[in-house]
Amino acid sequence: MTSISQFIEDAKLAAGNYQRCDHESALCYAVEGVVETAHGWKRLSKPELALFVDAVCDTEGIDSPEISHLRRTGSVIASADIEYHSIEFRGSTVNVGSVLHEIAHLTAGASGHGIVFRNEFVRLVRRHSSVEHAAFLHAVMQGVGLEVAPWQALS
Ligand SMILES: [Zn+2]
Numbered sequence: 001m002t003s004i005s006q007f008i009e010d011a012k013l014a015a016g017n018y019q020r021c022d023h024e025s026a027l028c029y030a031v032e033g034v035v036e037t038a039h040g041w042k043r044l045s046k047p048e049l050a051l052f053v054d055a056v057c058d059t060e061g062i063d064s065p066e067i068s069h070l071r072r073t074g075s076v077i078a079s080a081d082i083e084y085h086s087i088e089f090r091g092s093t094v095n096v097g098s099v100l101h102e103i104a105h106l107t108a109g110a111s112g113h114g115i116v117f118r119n120e121f122v123r124l125v126r127r128h129s130s131v132e133h134a135a136f137l138h139a140v141m142q143g144v145g146l147e148v149a150p151w152q153a154l155s
Pocket residue numbers: 101105112113
């Protein structure tokens with residue numbers, strides 16, 4: 001079994017692949033990729049995705065966002081628009097991590113990937129995906145130097 005320190009090193013290296021965004025965002029994307037490698041995220045079809053988004057938003061007490069699906073072209077797989085309360089997904093299936101990432105932008109009211117976003121993302125993963133995914137996400141974020149609230153505060 002690969003140790004967490006190896007995953008942290010992998011994430012630091014992978015951050016170099018995201019050259020079009022700020023370093024904090026690049027690290028955040030890279031950490032999510034490592035979670036995918038280590039634990040896998042459940043993949044959702046379009047109908048499953050709509051149900052999942054509704055269930056998460058209902059629990060979180062926000063209106064469901066306007067969802068649109070576009071053909072996958074570049075490396076972008078999803079994006080959220082806080083002002084319009086909408087999320088665009090690209091490609092035929094989306095993983096739970098990406099969905100919760102985009103919803104975290106909406107519930108945190110943060111378009112970037114700073115600490116407010118990260119805390120919210122980990123909290124949503126813990127509540128709507130699994131404790132294992134959230135604990136790993138949290139540990140690798142800390143490992144690559146992304147500040148995040150203590151685990152106990154994120155439930
Ligand atoms: Zn984002």
